[in-house]
Every structure is written in C-alpha cells, then in structure tokens.
Amino acid sequence: MTSAAFEAVGLTRSYQSEGVSVDALRGVDLRIEPGEFVAIVGPSGSGKSTLMHLLGCLDRPTSGILRVDGVDVSTLSDTHLAELRNRAVGFVFQSFHLLARTAALDNVALPLVYRGLPRAERRRRAREALESVGLGHRIGHRPSQMSGGEQQRVAIARALVGDPRVVLADEPTGNLDTRNGAEVMAILDRLNAERGVGVVLVTHDSEVAARARRQIHVRDGLIEHDSGTAGSSGRAGEAGAGEGREPGEGGAGRTGPVEAG
Amino acid sequence: MRAAEAFRMALEALRANRLRSALTMLGVIIGVSAVVVLVAVGTGAKNAVESEIAGLGSNIILVVPGRLGVGALPTQSRLDLADVAYVRRVVGDPARVTVSVNSGETVRVGRSEAFVTVVGTDENLPNIFDRPLRRGRYLSETDVDTRRRVAVLGSEVAETLFGDVDPLGRQLTVSGARFRVVGVYEPVGATFGVARDQEIHVPVTTAQRLLGVTRINGIAIGASGPDQIEPLQRRVVDALTERYPGERFSAVTQTQLLGTIGTVLGMLTGVLAAIAGISLLVGGVGVSNIMLVGVRERTREIGLRKALGARQRDVLAQFLIEAVLLTTIGGVIGILLGVGGALLIAALSPVPAAVTWWSVALAFGVSAAVGVFFGVAPARRAGRLDPVVALRAE
Numbered sequence: 001m002t003s004a005a006f007e008a009v010g011l012t013r014s015y016q017s018e019g020v021s022v023d024a025l026r027g028v029d030l031r032i033e034p035g036e037f038v039a040i041v042g043p044s045g046s047g048k049s050t051l052m053h054l055l056g057c058l059d060r061p062t063s064g065i066l067r068v069d070g071v072d073v074s075t076l077s078d079t080h081l082a083e084l085r086n087r088a089v090g091f092v093f094q095s096f097h098l099l100a101r102t103a104a105l106d107n108v109a110l111p112l113v114y115r116g117l118p119r120a121e122r123r124r125r126a127r128e129a130l131e132s133v134g135l136g137h138r139i140g141h142r143p144s145q146m147s148g149g150e151q152q153r154v155a156i157a158r159a160l161v162g163d164p165r166v167v168l169a170d171e172p173t174g175n176l177d178t179r180n181g182a183e184v185m186a187i188l189d190r191l192n193a194e195r196g197v198g199v200v201l202v203t204h205d206s207e208v209a210a211r212a213r214r215q216i217h218v219r220d221g222l223i224e225h226d227s228g229t230a231g232s233s234g235r236a237g238e239a240g241a242g243e244g245r246e247p248g249e250g251g252a253g254r255t256g257p258v259e260a261g
Numbered sequence: 262m263r264a265a266e267a268f269r270m271a272l273e274a275l276r277a278n279r280l281r282s283a284l285t286m287l288g289v290i291i292g293v294s295a296v297v298v299l300v301a302v303g304t305g306a307k308n309a310v311e312s313e314i315a316g317l318g319s320n321i322i323l324v325v326p327g328r329l330g331v332g333a334l335p336t337q338s339r340l341d342l343a344d345v346a347y348v349r350r351v352v353g354d355p356a357r358v359t360v361s362v363n364s365g366e367t368v369r370v371g372r373s374e375a376f377v378t379v380v381g382t383d384e385n386l387p388n389i390f391d392r393p394l395r396r397g398r399y400l401s402e403t404d405v406d407t408r409r410r411v412a413v414l415g416s417e418v419a420e421t422l423f424g425d426v427d428p429l430g431r432q433l434t435v436s437g438a439r440f441r442v443v444g445v446y447e448p449v450g451a452t453f454g455v456a457r458d459q460e461i462h463v464p465v466t467t468a469q470r471l472l473g474v475t476r477i478n479g480i481a482i483g484a485s486g487p488d489q490i491e492p493l494q495r496r497v498v499d500a501l502t503e504r505y506p507g508e509r510f511s512a513v514t515q516t517q518l519l520g521t522i523g524t525v526l527g528m529l530t531g532v533l534a535a536i537a538g539i540s541l542l543v544g545g546v547g548v549s550n551i552m553l554v555g556v557r558e559r560t561r562e563i564g565l566r567k568a569l570g571a572r573q574r575d576v577l578a579q580f581l582i583e584a585v586l587l588t589t590i591g592g593v594i595g596i597l598l599g600v601g602g603a604l605l606i607a608a609l610s611p612v613p614a615a616v617t618w619w620s621v622a623l624a625f626g627v628s629a630a631v632g633v634f635f636g637v638a639p640a641r642r643a644g645r646l647d648p649v650v651a652l653r654a655e
Contacts, residue, residue, distance in 0.1 A: 058568055058648045079572045086570020097565045097652070101277050113266050114570040158569070 003070030005088075005166045005198050006032040006055050011064035012221075013050050024050040026221035027064065032200060034165045037192045039212035040202045047221040049170065052202045056168045057085040069165060086114050090159025094171035096151045098143040104130060104154045105139040111162045129157035133187055149180030156187055166198035167191070173208055185211050267575070271583035274555070275590075282587060285551045288544025289591030289631065290598060293624045295537035297599025300620035302606065303530025305613035310522050314515055316449065318390045320484040322494050324348070324501070324512045339505070341475045342465070348480055351500040352493065357483045359385040362468045362476070368461065369434045370422040377418050378460045379435060381468020381477075389483035397429050397444030404443075405464040413444035417458040435461075438471055482512075490514050534620070538627070545588065545631035552584050552639035556646075563643050564651025577644035584636025585629060592628030596621050 011028040014021050024047045032038055032055075042048040053059040057068055060081075066073050069088040073081060090111070091097075098107045109126035117125075130139055133153040143151050152172060159167045169188065173181030189211060191197045203209050217225040275282040326340055342360070349355040362381035367374055384402045386392065395416065404411050412433065419428050419442075428442045440463060449457050469475060482497065484490040494512045501510040556563070563576055600621070603614040 053649050056568070058652075079574070082567065082570050082572040082575075085568065091568050093565075093652070097561065097568075099562060099565075101273070110566070111569040113263075114566075114572070114575055116263055119266075162570075 003067070004031050005034045005036070005069065006030065006200075007065075007067040008054075009065040011051075011054065011066055012062045013047075013054060013059065014062050023221055025054070025061075028218075028221075028223055030216070030223065030226075032166075032198070035192070035196045035198050037189070037199045037211075037213040038201070038216060039209035039214070040200065040216045040218060041204065041206065041209045042218035042224075043204060046218045048202050048218045050221075051218060052168055052170055052200070055166075055200065056089050056091060057081050082114070086111055086162060088164055088166065090162060090164040090167045092152070092155050092159050092167060092169035092172045094174040096143070096148075096155045096175070098151055098154060098158075100143055103140050103142055104135065104146070104157075107143070107154055108158045108161050110158060115162065125161055126157070129161040130154070132160065132191075133157045147180070148176050149183055152176060152180070152184050153187060156184070156191075160191065160197065164197070166200055169199065169201040171203055171205075172201060173203070173205065181208070264578075267578045267582050268586075270579050271586050274559075274579075274583055275586060278555075281551060285547055285587055286591035286594065288547040289541065289588050289628055290544075290595040292537060292541025292544045293592050293595025293628050294599035294602060295540055296534055296624045296627075297596055297616065297620055298602045298606070298614070299533035299537050300530055301599070301603035301614040301616045302612055303526060303533050304617050304620075305603075305607065305615040307523060307526035307530065308615055309613045310526065311519055313450065314518050314522065316391060317515065318483065319515075320487055320490055321389060321515050322482040322484060322490060322497070322512050323514075324480040324482065324497055324510060325478075326508070326510055339508070340477050340480070342469075342477065344501070344504070345477065345480055347500070347504060348482070348497055351497055352482055354485075356385050356388050357485070359383055359389050359481050360465050360477050361479050361481070362465055362472065362474065363478050364468070364472050366435050368418070368422065370431070373422055375418055375421045375459075377415070378456075379468060379471075380460050380462050381465035381472075382462050383465050386462070389481050392449065393447040395445045395447045396427070397442070399444060400462060400464055405466050408466045408470060409464060410438060410440045410467055411443045411463065412440040413446060413462040414442060415446050415456075415458040415460045416448040417456070418461055419445045433461075435463075436471060490516070541624075541627060541631060544591070545635040548584055548587050548632065549635035549639060551587075552580060552636055553642070555583070556580065556639050556643040559643075560646060560651045560654040563646050564648045564654065567646070567648035568652060573644040576646075577640045580640035580643045581633065581636045584640065585632035588628045588632030588635075589625070592625050595628070596624055599624070 008028050008030040011025055011030070012023065013025040014023045016022075026047075028051065040048045040051060050059070054061055054066055055068070057073055060073060068084060071084060073084070076084060098104075099110070102110075105123060105126050108129050109122040112122040112125060127136070127139060130136055133156050135150060135153050135157065138146060138150060138154075141150075143154070146154065152175075156167070156172075159169075167188070172184055172188070176184060185208060188199050188201070192199045199212070201208070201212065209215050213228075215225075215227040216223055345358065345360045349358045352358050359382055364379050366377060366379045368377050368379075382400065383405045384400050387399050394413075397413070400411065400413060403409070412435075414422075414428060422428070422433060423431065428445055431442050432439050433442065434440070440461075446458070446462075451457060463471075465477070469477075482493065484493050491514075494514060498510050498512050502508065566576060566579075600616050603616045606612055607614040
C-alpha cells in the first residue's frame with residue numbers, strides 16, 4: 001500500500017541489433033511515488049522511451065530490479081505481466097492508437113475487456129471516463145469523426161478507465177497543435193490534481209515538461225538530472241481531496257507536501 | 262477475456278474486411294459444397310443400383326458358365342436344356358428354376374421396327390423375377406413344350422411398335438418368323454444398363470430354333486427363403502461341376518451383387534469426396550494466408566491490445582476464432598449450396614443425387630478443423646508479437 005508506483009535499482013536494457021549490443025539504459029535508479037506528476041525529458045535516443053516501456057511493463061529489463069506497484073517484474077510470467085499492465089498503468093500514445101472502426105465508447109472500454117468485466121459495467125465505466133475528459137457527447141463517434149485533440153482525450157479516457165495508479169504518456173502532445181496540446185495537458189494536470197492519478201510523461205518538449213512537478217532528464221541511458229524526488233516536490237498529496245479514490249490507494253501517507261506547501 | 266468478447270471482436274474484424282472475408286470464405290465454400298454434392302451423387306448412384314438389384318425380385322441366384330468377375334473373359338456356354346432339367350432335379354422344385362437365351366434382333370410390325378433383346382425363357386420366369394403384367398398372360402408350359410411362336414413384350418417395345426393400338430393378338434416379325442403377342446409387361450426400368458423394358462420374351466424352345474442354337478445363356482433360381490440362398494448356391498455349383506468335371510460354374514446371389522456393387526460405388530464416392538477434400542484444403546491454405554496478412558496489417562492493433570493488458574492467449578484466441586469463423590461460416594454456406602445443388606441435380610438430371618447427413622456433418626467438422634489447423638500459425642504469431650515492436654510498426 002505504501003509501495004512506490006515505480007522503483008528501479010540499477011536498471012539496464014540492452015538490445016541485440018545485427019550482432020551488436022546497444023545499451024539503451026545503463027543503470028537507472030529511480031523511485032516514483034503514486035500520485036506524482038513527472039516528466040521524463042531527453043533528446044531522441046537518450047533511452048527515455050525504453051525507460052517508459054519498462055515502467056509500463058511492455059518490456060523487461062536486461063538487468064537490475066524494477067518494481068511496479070511493489071511487484072518485481074522479473075518474477076512475472078508474460079501472462080502476469082499483462083495483468084499487471086492492465087491493472088497498474090494506463091497508456092497514452094503520441095499517435096493516439098485508437099481502433100479506427102470502433103466507437104469512442106468501445107475504444108475506451110477495451111482495457112476492461114481484458115479484465116473480464118461484463119459488457120454493461122464496461123460501458124458504464126467507459127461512459128464515466130469519457131465524461132471526465134469532457135467527451136460525454138461523443139461516445140458513439142469513431143476516431144475519424146473526431147479532431148486530433150478529441151482523439152487524444154478519448155485515449156486519456158481509455159488510460160483512466162481501469163483506475164490505474166499511473167498514466168504513462170508518450171509525447172501526448174506530439175501530434176497536436178498548440179491549443180489541443182494545451183487542452184490535453186490541462187486534462188492530465190487536472191487528473192493528477194483532483195483525482196491523484198500519477199502521471200509520467202515522456203517528452204522532448206521543455207514547455208510540456210515544465211507543466212510537470214518533477215523533471216527527470218535522461219541522457220545516454222542514464223539519469224542526468226532529477227529535479228526532485230517524491231516527498232519534496234509534486235502535489236501528489238492533493239489526491240486526498242480527489243473523488244472516487246480509496247484513501248490508501250490515492251494519497252494516504254503522502255500528505256506532507258500539501259501541509260508543507 | 263470472455264469467450265463472447267472474443268467472438269464479437271472476430272466478427273467485427275471479418276465485417277471490417279467484407280470483400281476479403283468473402284473471397285477467403287469462397288475457397289472453403291467451394292470445397293465444402295463440392296464434398297456435399299459429390300458424395301450426394303455417389304450415394305445416389307449407389308442407392309439407384311441397389312434398388313435396381315433389389316427390384317429384380319428376392320432371393321435370386323444366377324448360374325452362368327465360366328468364372329464371373331471383373332475382367333473375366335466371356336465364356337462360351339456349354340449348358341443346354343438337359344442341364345436345366347438336371348438343375349431342376351438338384352433344386353427339387355422345378356417351378357423355382359428358369360432359363361434364358363438372349364439375342365439382339367430387329368423386330369418389325371408393318372413399317373415400324375425396333376431393335377430389341379429377344380429372350381427365350383419359360384413359364385417359371387414370373388416365379389423368380391418381379392415382372393408384373395399390364396395386359397394378357399405370361400408364357401405357358403404348353404407354349405414352351407409346343408414351341409409356339411408367341412411373345413410377351415416389354416412396355417417400351419409395345420409402345421414403339423404399336424403406339425396406342427392394343428398389341429394383344431397382333432403379329433410381329435422376328436428374323437422372318439411371325440409371332441403373336443399374348444402379353445405386355447409393366448415398365449420395370451433398367452438393371453445394369455440392361456433395358457428390361459426393351460425385351461421381348463418368347464418360349465425358350467422357340468428361341469433356340471429361331472437362333473439355331475441348343476445352348477442357353479443362364480439359369481436363374483429362386484430360393485425359398487434368404488437362409489436357403491447359400492446352401493442352394495453351393496449345391497447347384499457342386500452338382501454342375503460334378504456333371505462337367507474340370508469346368509467352372511459361377512452362381513451369384515443378389516446379396517453378393519449388392520455387396521460388390523456397393524463396395525465399388527462406395528470407393529468411387531470416397532475418391533470423389535477426397536478430390537473435393539483437396540479443394541477444401543486449398544481453401545484452408547487461403548485462410549492461413551489471409552490471416553497472416555491480417556496479422557501483419559494489424560500489428561499496431563495487436564501491440565495496442567497488449568499494452569492495454571491483452572495476454573498472449575487473448576490475442577491468440579481472437580485470431581484463431583476469426584479463422585475458425587471464416588471457415589465455419591464458409592462451411593455452412595457451402596453446405597447450403599451443396600445441398601441445394603444436389604437437390605437441383607436430382608430434380609433436373611437423371612443422376613439420383615442423395616444428400617447424406619454424414620457428409621454434411623463431415624464437411625462442417627472438416628471446415629472447422631481446417632480453420633483451427635490453418636489459423637493456429639497466424640494466431641500464434643499474433644500472440645507472440647512483442648508489444649514494443651508491434652506498437653512501433655507502420
């Protein structure tokens with residue numbers, strides 16, 4: 001319950017590419033508490049995407065320890081890793097990754113399909129999630145009938161629908177114009193502040209990164225600079241004022257920053 | 262993931278690519294309908310031949326000189342009427358034995374003529390074969406004993422030569438000899454391609470004189486019951502072999518004919534079904550091919566589903582069910598087309614196609630199995646995709 005959202009110790013990841021070993025991550029130590037708003041920043045090829053894939057349980061580390069929600073991923077089978085991914089994290093991608101022929105409601109409900117929930121409940125929760133991103137009037141629309149900003153908000157609703165502790169966003173504003181980008185950032189900001197959902201976003205845009213409470217700079221597979229560790233920065237504690245979260249899940253025990261602030 | 266959900270996803274995917282799904286199914290549809298139609302035709306032919314044999318009469322034993330079998334050379338008959346009398350004594354009941362002397366001849370009535378089979382036989386024929394009369398009478402013992410020139414006509418012969426005129430009491434000419442019509446048979450159809458309605462029956466003694474022979478072509482015996490067939494068959498063959506040492510005589514029963522014909526036609530049906538099965542297999546390869554294309558095209562979708570928590574088996578199930586749906590829907594359509602085609606053939610052509618439930622069940626089962634068999638490889642490939650790589654795919 002008090003475990004970190006992510007805890008990495010000596011995390012490495014290397015790839016074999018045509019016989020050559022490429023080290024994408026070369027020993028990362030990191031701890032992200034639940035409810036934090038973190039930006040992972042770095043130039044392309046720095047390893048930030050690899051780091052996000054590891055945090056999102058899409059990939060396994062070559063060495064080192066990674067605990068997601070207190071669970072050591074190296075001990076998990078593929079099946080359990082998929083279940084952890086389904087439960088603990090929600091993804092937002094740069095290119096939205098919505099199913100093209102599927103209505104917004106069913107796109108949002110998709111993670112719950114893999115949780116084995118009945119259809120009626122999936123739809124109810126998907127509708128709530130869409131309403132929470134201001135798209136309650138778009139539930140029957142297909143991605144092609146929506147603007148890029150709306151599509152990304154559908155994707156955010158999909159990331160939220162399973163009540164994850166953390167939303168992982170990979171360049172969420174990368175394919176959007178300034179206005180839509182700002183709107184998406186505002187939603188992520190609000191989710192973090194009001195509902196205590198942790199947000200980890202990967203970006204090379206320093207303006208976007210500035211919206212986060214904590215910036216982690218990655219370069220050449222290592223953390224170059226970390227603006228602040230949990231407990232000293234972030235408004236995670238405000239989750240306590242959020243709605244619909246269990247206190248233990250949301251922010252109990254991390255109220256310090258609010259009192260301090 | 263729930264099974265119903267996997268079905269819904271698979272159906273949606275098939276609907277998303279309607280034309281491609283339909284074309285892929287077409288292979289299976291053709292294969293399945295071919296199996297159903299060809300098995301129906303084979304079975305229909307078998308049924309028809311069997312009912313022809315059964316239509317001859319019951320408990321019949323046919324005795325012919327020489328060896329009877331596929332590929333056996335025709336043997337010159339050495340049997341004559343004395344041998345028939347001998348067989349009658351062996352059988353014990355003269356009325357259960359009849360005889361035939363056959364020859365193709367041209368028959369004339371006034372200007373009309375017909376090529377028919379003249380069969381010399383005797384008064385016992387109706388005791389053994391089912392040969393109901395429409396008009397007049399059968400040949401009598403006196404006809405045979407006194408070599409009367411009388412004839413009983415097959416229904417088609419009567420129609421060809423006399424048309425609407427009642428043939429009874431009228432004259433016809435065979436090889437210059439005049440015969441008087443005493444009876445007309447009901448139509449009985451053909452057996453082994455022998456058009457029995459194109460026969461005319463005359464007394465065996467008259468036929469031998471007309472043809473200038475003393476031989477006979479065969480002897481037919483009617484057993485008193487099904488359990489009598491085999492002992493009687495053996496007794497007659499033994500007796501004839503004893504009378505003519507060193508020569509062979511064959512006696513076949515209806516049951517043996519049925520068995521032989523049934524085996525041959527069963528094999529034929531099997532071969533036809535196997536050929537059709539190959540096209541079903543080709544349809545399966547098509548399914549496999551299109552599923553592989555689908556997996557490649559939908560790599561990003563698979564990556565996304567995995568990122569959202571789909572396990573390997575969820576993705577595998579989705580694609581496997583898609584493949585099985587393709588083949589089973591194709592199978593059902595193929596069955597409907599096949600059954601319809603078989604009924605159409607039966608209605609519009611002389612081929613008596615008969616749809617059998619086992620061919621329908623087999624076709625459905627095989628098409629489902631084809632879906633599993635050819636769907637597994639693409640589905641496994643989809644299930645094993647690395648989510649990171651799949652999400653990046655273009």
